[in-house]
Amino acid sequence: MEVRIDTVACVGHGVCEALAPHIFEVDDQDKARLVAETLEEEDRGDLENAVNQCPEQALRLLG
Amino acid sequence: MSTAGLVVVGAGLAGVRAVEGARRSGFTGPVTLLGAETDAPYDRPPLSKAFLTESAALKVLRTAESLRDELDVDLRLGETVSALDPTTRTVTVGAQELPYAGLVIATGSTARQLPGMHGPAGVHTLRSHADAVALRSAVRPGSRVVVIGAGFIGSEFACSASHLGAHVTVLEAADVPLVRAVGPAMGEELGGLHGRHGIDVRCGAVVEAVIGEDTVETVRLADGQVLPADVVLVGVGAAPVTEWLHGSGLTIEDGVVCDATLNAGAPGVYAAGDVARWHNPTFDRSMRLEHWTSAAEQGVVAGRNAVGTGEPVTCDVVPYFWSDWVTDRIQFVGVPDSDEVVTVAGSAETGDLLALYRTGDRVTGAVGVNQRRAVLRLRVMIGQCADWQEAVEFARSTAVRRP
Numbered sequence A: 001m002e003v004r005i006d007t008v009a010c011v012g013h014g015v016c017e018a019l020a021p022h023i024f025e026v027d028d029q030d031k032a033r034l035v036a037e038t039l040e041e042e043d044r045g046d047l048e049n050a051v052n053q054c055p056e057q058a059l060r061l062l063g
Numbered sequence B: 001m002s003t004a005g006l007v008v009v010g011a012g013l014a015g016v017r018a019v020e021g022a023r024r025s026g027f028t029g030p031v032t033l034l035g036a037e038t039d040a041p042y043d044r045p046p047l048s049k050a051f052l053t054e055s056a057a058l059k060v061l062r063t064a065e066s067l068r069d070e071l072d073v074d075l076r077l078g079e080t081v082s083a084l085d086p087t088t089r090t091v092t093v094g095a096q097e098l099p100y101a102g103l104v105i106a107t108g109s110t111a112r113q114l115p116g117m118h119g120p121a122g123v124h125t126l127r128s129h130a131d132a133v134a135l136r137s138a139v140r141p142g143s144r145v146v147v148i149g150a151g152f153i154g155s156e157f158a159c160s161a162s163h164l165g166a167h168v169t170v171l172e173a174a175d176v177p178l179v180r181a182v183g184p185a186m187g188e189e190l191g192g193l194h195g196r197h198g199i200d201v202r203c204g205a206v207v208e209a210v211i212g213e214d215t216v217e218t219v220r221l222a223d224g225q226v227l228p229a230d231v232v233l234v235g236v237g238a239a240p241v242t243e244w245l246h247g248s249g250l251t252i253e254d255g256v257v258c259d260a261t262l263n264a265g266a267p268g269v270y271a272a273g274d275v276a277r278w279h280n281p282t283f284d285r286s287m288r289l290e291h292w293t294s295a296a297e298q299g300v301v302a303g304r305n306a307v308g309t310g311e312p313v314t315c316d317v318v319p320y321f322w323s324d325w326v327t328d329r330i331q332f333v334g335v336p337d338s339d340e341v342v343t344v345a346g347s348a349e350t351g352d353l354l355a356l357y358r359t360g361d362r363v364t365g366a367v368g369v370n371q372r373r374a375v376l377r378l379r380v381m382i383g384q385c386a387d388w389q390e391a392v393e394f395a396r397s398t399a400v401r402r403p
């Protein structure tokens, strides 16, 4: 399982961070980045939520 | 006749998320998604922003192919549902009575009109792709644009039009703009943003008539003033699309009235998005939102609950919306009514406002201009019923200050 952040599309709403703070963080450039070192199967629900609710469709879940 | 499955009425954001939510919860039965528009489900927020200012392409939420092939949806675009009968569990589409086991009502809202003012060409509203195409070709450098209503869509459009070189005047009947969305104190404060973008806003300006034979020529105010206009945008809010539900027996009170699980009071019938008025457990009150993020959240919950593969879940939402005024982003979380609003940093005029709303000893809302990091974290704190003092300290330490 892997999550891709399209940093061009991302405009830093921070919805992903609000939903899954242990996985995402919005940095000083207003871009999301991963804070989790590895993604666990139990994170799948949170990840799917973040992918669906990112208003810019900047997140993609692979695998 | 095929077996009844999930039927979703309205192929906008909430409708698409409902279909996705149903499939993700493991539902493998038939799914039908009906939409009155002919475009594949698309995203509305850019229509008042980049679609105008950068001639951006229409942003599709999910392509028709992806809906049909990946989610196995019977996608029926360009079809309007005209009635619902919860006793027979059917909806009417043209001459067809379509049966459902689960139904999601996701018909969204439409732009309100001002009676008698939409006659001449050049008078617009902004809700759909077609509306935005018409406005994009109407606004030219030097055009005289009058916006009626200083709400978010009117304000965004005003900024975009001004960015394109038009001369823009915004007329607002109330004394303070944006009151309903952010409350009086912050409405006044955000008025400073219009100034920052060089837009002339006249509050307390009541429009009496839009004048023109074939094409609009002027806008007349109640105090007798006459403003010349090439383009008029009526931005006086949105009304939930519920006419088709008359006679269904559902309770309609400025939206389809739903419980905390988005159930609309009939077995298997749920509502989501701009059309839904539901009991939001997070604030223990009934509300109807017209925001992107909650429409998405509600869609997922309604889709999942409508196919009934598990216990119905409640839809707990801390409201969130953003508004982009070309380069400035306003963000609001929570609810606008409160005991007190405290400005923690900056101002709207300098583009670095951050303010918090207090109810009792809790933080219940926040508004920011270009304070992206702080606002969404405050959304989490509001959802966790965070203590006021803790929120203020957090906001002070996280706020970005512009020199």
Ligand SMILES: Cc1cc2nc3c(=O)[nH]c(=O)nc-3n(C[C@H](O)[C@H](O)[C@H](O)COP(=O)(O)OP(=O)(O)OC[C@H]3O[C@@H](n4cnc5c(N)ncnc54)[C@H](O)[C@@H]3O)c2cc1C
Binding pocket: B009, B010, B011, B012, B013, B014, B015, B034, B035, B036, B037, B043, B044, B045, B046, B047, B048, B079, B080, B081, B082, B106, B107, B108, B109, B126, B127, B128, B153, B241, B244, B272, B273, B274, B275, B289, B290, B291, B292, B293, B295, B320, B321, B322, B323, B324
């Ligand atoms: C110009 C604009 C800018 C916006 N900007 C922002 C923003 O910056 N931030 C933010 O948070 N929100 C914004 N919003 C609000 C956000 O887009 C809406 O909250 C969201 O689109 C609601 O989704 P929905 O699916 O409930 O309704 P809609 O998107 O309205 O979709 C409903 C669909 O149902 C169809 N339909 C209606 N009746 C029937 C019927 N009887 N049969 C079949 N189909 C039917 C309609 O044609 C429509 O396609 C903006 C809205 C607009 C118009």
Ligand code: SF4
Binding pocket: A005, A009, A010, A011, A012, A013, A014, A015, A016, A017, A026, A031, A032, A053, A054, A055, A056, A057, A058, A059
């Ligand atoms: S929600 Fe989307 S746009 Fe917002 S910060 Fe996360 S990835 Fe970026």
